[in-house]
Amino acid sequence: MTKKGSLKIIYCYYYLVMLKFYGLFFRIFLSAGLIIVLLSCANNEERLKKEAEEIHKSILTIDSHVDTPLMFSREGFDIGQRNEHGRLDFPRMKEGGLDAAFFAVFIGQGESTPEGFEIAKRRAFSIFSQIHEAVEKNADQAGIALSPDDAYRLKNEGKSIVYIGIENGYPIGYDIELLKEFYNLGARYLGLCHSHNNHMCDSSSDSNGELHGGLSEYGKEIIRELNRLGMLIDVSHMSDKSFYDVLKITKAPIIASHSNARALCDIDRNLDDDMLVALAENGGVIQLCLLTVYVKTGTPNPQRDSAVAELKRRYNNYENLSDEQLHLMRQEWSSLNEKYPRELATVSDLVDHLDYIVRLIGIDHVGIGSDFDGGGQLDDCRDVSQMKNITIELLRRGYSKHDIEKIWGGNFIRVFRSVERISEEIRAAELES
16 A cells, blocks of 8 residues: 555544544534523523512412302312312412402303292302301411402411402392392402393303393493492403493493403404403403413314213203202213313413403403313413413513513402492492482
């Protein structure tokens, strides 16, 4: 072999050695870079968690709608203990950094007859009693709040805060004086209807179409009485026409206790852009709901849809059910959800609604109303113990502590105080006249 050939071999060998060395170096460099990125992401997530933790300690957080009273009749459920079933209890409220929740006195719609009204009224009084008894039993952990100031006092005492709202005006019947009785029992808002039209207004969900074309004359009277008493008006289940009728009459700002933006999830239960703008002009607030079907349009699930339809058929479309039938229906509903689990939306999907609403009408008109124990649940916020995940996502998207304080309760409290003030003005004017 020539000298020149030997040099070529040496050069090739040298080249291969260097290639291997630099290849190894490059792989180490890439691996180190990846580790740094992963550590940075992990550190950032840990920072966000800590920041969320500190924010929840220093602000008042309110969930404007939970159906947890439906769990009170379930065997083994104790709201003072951490439960495997259900979405909310006092220990998990502490874990999730949620200070206050509006417990719904929910009565399904039945026939608008004297007999139907009487049954609904008895059930409503029973639920009020159950709420008060549950709180009294756990007086070391929680207290009933009747005003905005009560919430701050109870938070300072380290207690969970229970407000009461009424979902569906059905049990009031035509006895408007019952509103005062319900107010004295702690009710601080009323949603006039649920999934069906009733004697007060049209619902957004009734398959039979309109009954009144908005509010009935009696419904209009109810709105005026709510203003006078100082009870918030909840429009979440109302038809669009009912919504606008409310705005024509009310002297106080309104709430949508558990609704989202129709532009992002096109169902009638959500508010469209014009309604959102009108709500803001009224000074009201929309409280975002964690129920997946109101957050994101899901993929078709024929088996689940068929099972749900069959359940509704067997239980008379959930109308005019006895207490025993209601209990059985809820058990079957729970089993159905286990057998045919719904594809859940995420916290990110929910905050997309918040972003959209904030861009449309501003930061002062949005809050949170989970609908826990009434179907509310997200893939990464399955119960109240995970509520800080919403705050983490808000921080991730650049919302400030001041913004987050408004979202988690400040906006709602502003509306609450306004409703109280207007009530005082109305009653003062009555005394003068």
